[in-house]
Amino acid sequence: MADEPLIYARGLVKRFSRKGAEPFTAVDGIDLDVAAGEAFGFLGPNGAGKSSTMRMIGCVSRPTEGELRILGMDPIRDGARIRSRLGVCPQLDNLDPDLTVRENLTTYARYFGLSREVGRRRAAELLEFVQLADRAEGKVDPLSGGMKRRLTIARALVNEPDLVLLDEPTTGLDPQARHLVWERLYQLKQRGATLVLTTHYMDEAEQLCDRLVVMDGGRIVAEGSPRSLIGQYATAEVVELRFADEVDYSAKLEGIGRLDPLPDRLLLYADDGDGAVSEVHRRGLSPSSVLVRRSTLEDVFLHLTGRTLVD
Amino acid sequence: MVTASIAANIAARVEPSRVAAVVARNVGALRSGPAYWVVLVSGFFEPLLYLLSIGVGVGALVGDLTVDGQTMSYAQFVAPAMLAVSAMSGALAETTYNFFFKLKYMKTFEAVLATPVRPMEVAVGELLWSVVRGGLYTVIFLGIMVAFGLATPLGALAALPAAMLVGLSFGALGMAVSTLMRGWQDFDLLTTGQFALFLFSGTFSPVQNYPAGVEILIQLTPLYHAVELVRGLAIGVIGPGLLVNVAYLLAMVAASLWFASRRLERLLLE
Ligand SMILES: Nc1ncnc2c1ncn2[C@@H]1O[C@H](COP(=O)(O)OP(=O)(O)O)[C@@H](O)[C@H]1O
Ligand SMILES: [Mg+2]
Numbered sequence: 001m002a003d004e005p006l007i008y009a010r011g012l013v014k015r016f017s018r019k020g021a022e023p024f025t026a027v028d029g030i031d032l033d034v035a036a037g038e039a040f041g042f043l044g045p046n047g048a049g050k051s052s053t054m055r056m057i058g059c060v061s062r063p064t065e066g067e068l069r070i071l072g073m074d075p076i077r078d079g080a081r082i083r084s085r086l087g088v089c090p091q092l093d094n095l096d097p098d099l100t101v102r103e104n105l106t107t108y109a110r111y112f113g114l115s116r117e118v119g120r121r122r123a124a125e126l127l128e129f130v131q132l133a134d135r136a137e138g139k140v141d142p143l144s145g146g147m148k149r150r151l152t153i154a155r156a157l158v159n160e161p162d163l164v165l166l167d168e169p170t171t172g173l174d175p176q177a178r179h180l181v182w183e184r185l186y187q188l189k190q191r192g193a194t195l196v197l198t199t200h201y202m203d204e205a206e207q208l209c210d211r212l213v214v215m216d217g218g219r220i221v222a223e224g225s226p227r228s229l230i231g232q233y234a235t236a237e238v239v240e241l242r243f244a245d246e247v248d249y250s251a252k253l254e255g256i257g258r259l260d261p262l263p264d265r266l267l268l269y270a271d272d273g274d275g276a277v278s279e280v281h282r283r284g285l286s287p288s289s290v291l292v293r294r295s296t297l298e299d300v301f302l303h304l305t306g307r308t309l310v311d
Numbered sequence: 312m313v314t315a316s317i318a319a320n321i322a323a324r325v326e327p328s329r330v331a332a333v334v335a336r337n338v339g340a341l342r343s344g345p346a347y348w349v350v351l352v353s354g355f356f357e358p359l360l361y362l363l364s365i366g367v368g369v370g371a372l373v374g375d376l377t378v379d380g381q382t383m384s385y386a387q388f389v390a391p392a393m394l395a396v397s398a399m400s401g402a403l404a405e406t407t408y409n410f411f412f413k414l415k416y417m418k419t420f421e422a423v424l425a426t427p428v429r430p431m432e433v434a435v436g437e438l439l440w441s442v443v444r445g446g447l448y449t450v451i452f453l454g455i456m457v458a459f460g461l462a463t464p465l466g467a468l469a470a471l472p473a474a475m476l477v478g479l480s481f482g483a484l485g486m487a488v489s490t491l492m493r494g495w496q497d498f499d500l501l502t503t504g505q506f507a508l509f510l511f512s513g514t515f516s517p518v519q520n521y522p523a524g525v526e527i528l529i530q531l532t533p534l535y536h537a538v539e540l541v542r543g544l545a546i547g548v549i550g551p552g553l554l555v556n557v558a559y560l561l562a563m564v565a566a567s568l569w570f571a572s573r574r575l576e577r578l579l580l581e
Contacts, residue, residue: 016581060425060580083386084427095416098340107339110332110427 006035006163006194007057008090011066014052014218018093026052028218029066036162039189040277042198043253043297044215045307050198051091052168053215057196071162084112087161091198093235095269102127102136112159117270120160126154129161130184142279146177153184163187163197166197170204182207202297220245221304234295237273241266241280244288252283260302267302269295274280317565324372324431324572333428333436334443336419345462355448358397359455362390366461377549378517390461391470391542392514398474399537400505402445407501410437413576415564421579429573434568438482442514443513446477462545470545475538480560483567484533490574502536508534513542536560 014027027049032074034040042050055061056068059075060081067076068084085251096103099270102123109119125135129151143151149169155162169185170178171262185208189195205212214222222229230236235257242265243249249266250259256279257270270276273292280287302308340348368384378388415420420433453471456462460468488501512518512534518526529535540556543549 062580078414080429083425086425088425090421090425092418094422096340096419096422097417098334099336104338106333107336108426109337110424111329111330111423111428113328113427115328151436 004069005033005035006071006269007040007196008033009033012053012056012063012068013065014049014056014061015039015064015115025218027056030113030213030215030218030220032213034194035193037192039195039197039208041121041196041205041209041212042215043200043202043209043212043301044198045200045301048215049166049218050215053216054091054165054196054198058086059083066228084159086310087156087159087164087199089149089152089156089164089166089169091150091171095148095151095155097140099140101132101140101143103153104140104151108155109158114159122158122160126157129157129187130154132181140307143245144177146173146180147178149173149181152182153181157188161193162171163194163196166195168200169197170199170201178204205258205297214297214299214304216305222300229297229300230295232300234299235269236271236295237269237276238295239268239270239273239276239280239288240289240293241268242289243285249285252279252285256280258303260299267299269299313564314565317569318482318561318568321431321435322564324429325435326432329428330436330439333423333433334440336423337437337440339554343528350408351444351447352358354400355397355451356423357400358393359452361396362386365392366390376474376517378541378546379550381546381548383546387461387546388542389515390398390456390459391545392413392512394449394452394456394474394545395477395534395541396509396514397448398445398541399479399481400533401525402478403485403505404442404573405441406437406482406485407489407492407498407526410441410486411492411498413437414489414575415492420575424579430467430580431568431572431574434486434572436484438479438568441482441485442475443480446475449474449478456545463547466547469547470541473544474543475556476560480533480537480563480567483564483571486571487567487574490571490578508532511553513538533559535546 009030009032010032013025013029015023015025017023030053034140042053044050052191056063057070059070059187062076071085072083075082096107099107100151105123105126106119109122127136129254130153132147132151132154135147140148140151153166153169166185166190170181173181180206189208195208197208209226211225213220222233223233250261253259253266253268257268258278268276277290277292298308322489322493325449366386366389370389375382376383376388421435421516424430427577449471453462453467457464490497511529515528518529520527536556540553540560543553
């Protein structure tokens with residue numbers, strides 16, 4: 001039990017039946033092992049199957065096939081017991097608009113069988129933690145998107161969960177609001193919480209995840225730490241080249257490094273970006289713009305699927 | 312018996328503290344503003360207005376009537392039926408409009424089911440809450456009946472648990488129906504159905520006045536049993552027939568709860 005992973009999945013499949021059509025396979029046979037204390041991420045574009053997977057892990061959706069154990073238990077038989085130890089922040093906020101900010105937490109605490117007293121204390125602590133103490137007695141509707149997200153995260157922590165599930169915690173937030181959420185999640189991580197999150201922002205995955213899987217079309221296409229994925233599927237640096245004309249320069253750039261032609265620019269992968277740029281110039285080419293940057297998970301994703309993450 | 316086995320099945324799937332938490336959420340929402348109170352108060356007055364206009368007004372034209380060998384004023388005949396209607400519509404309003412809104416638009420139950428609370432606990436909690444509302448109507452209505460001399464205090468006391476059962480059974484039925492609703496347009500159908508029951512369930516005239524075929528049809532519908540039970544206890548005409556009414560309403564509670572929780576599972580936990 002002690003070293004059993006918090007999440008264990010083998011050949012996990014989720015199919016949705018559809019009226020008058022073949023069932024749709026949203027999750028297509030994935031394997032997962034998440035250990036206590038990890039910050040684990042699912043990185044993938046919309047429709048990759050991230051939420052479907054998260055809902056199965058959260059024991060609110062039955063796997064169609066495969067083996068799944070959460071906290072060492074069977075989600076079908078022990079669903080309620082597992083859920084009592086999970087904290088869930090769903091993709092779309094479902095806060096209760098009839099209740100105040102504070103009541104959203106105290107009411108939720110009671111679903112976990114916590115006493116009023118404990119609920120009140122946790123609510124007060126969590127409102128401080130997510131910096132919403134000054135809004136405690138107000139309604140939920142007037143809160144900004146970022147505040148609602150923070151409140152949903154606070155709600156997910158009210159039962160002091162062993163495992164926190166965050167489905168796209170910062171999608172739709174402005175940069176400042178995102179950073180506030182990241183800060184709180186980072187703090188949770190520092191305290192040793194086990195976090196599982198989904199995102200289609202590679203910077204989020206890089207910031208928060210110790211380990212992640214890249215998902216596409218219901219399958220896992222790569223797995224590792226952000227750094228190791230970049231090491232494995234990209235080079236240390238990437239040169240972005242733009243040319244003023246429409247000419248295909250691929251042949252002339254042959255041999256400098258791997259090339260990925262995008263509609264508006266060319267990506268040239270090289271461990272030494274400046275060296276690659278010199279080589280480009282030496283070959284007599286004069287791009288209209290040149291940018292050397294560190295490679296990111298976006299490049300990994302592009303390499304693996306031929307598509308960009310966010311379009 | 313089927314009802315008993317369903318009831319046992321329901322009891323096994325319910326943890327009282329979690330049901331209480333579901334009810335507590337609705338108590339909290341009461342403080343959310345005046346809108347809810349407006350609905351609450353207006354829902355109460357409808358059967359009362361019928362009692363005054365038809366029971367008292369039409370009653371002056373009709374004179375006394377005799378049911379099961381007991382002679383009473385027309386208003387005394389109509390009042391227990393309006394009590395049953397009041398309990399019905401109080402509970403029903405809660406488990407149809409409000410329940411549907413929470414289910415479909417506020418995603419309240421989606422949030423709840425991510426916790427240890429299970430669908431049956433949501434169903435039972437919401438039902439108990441609807442009974443609180445139906446019960447509130449019942450108690451006030453009974454007070455008015457006694458004040459107007461339409462029921463003896465003893466009759467009112469006897470009718471109270473019956474009216475609570477009526478709220479329970481219609482609350483459950485309404486919840487089951489709500490899980491099948493596609494959108495607000497379906498509520499027109501519900502309203503029409505409710506009004507038909509209201510007119511023909513022995514509310515304003517004894518069902519024996521209808522042709523035999525219609526009478527049997529009416530005896531299959533739920534409000535008839537509710538009215539019979541409440542009226543029998545309120546006017547003190549007590550016979551074994553009341554047990555049939557009780558059994559009918561209990562079966563309705565069990566079957567509806569079971570159905571509603573299955574539907575919640577289908578809708579929210581796919
Ligand atoms: N309840 C459902 N019924 C039918 N199809 C669904 C359902 N939920 C998700 N899907 C489909 O499954 C695919 C994966 O969805 P989802 O898991 O939400 O992906 P992601 O969270 O990565 O964007 C999508 O194509 C989506 O349309
Ligand atoms: Mg999603």
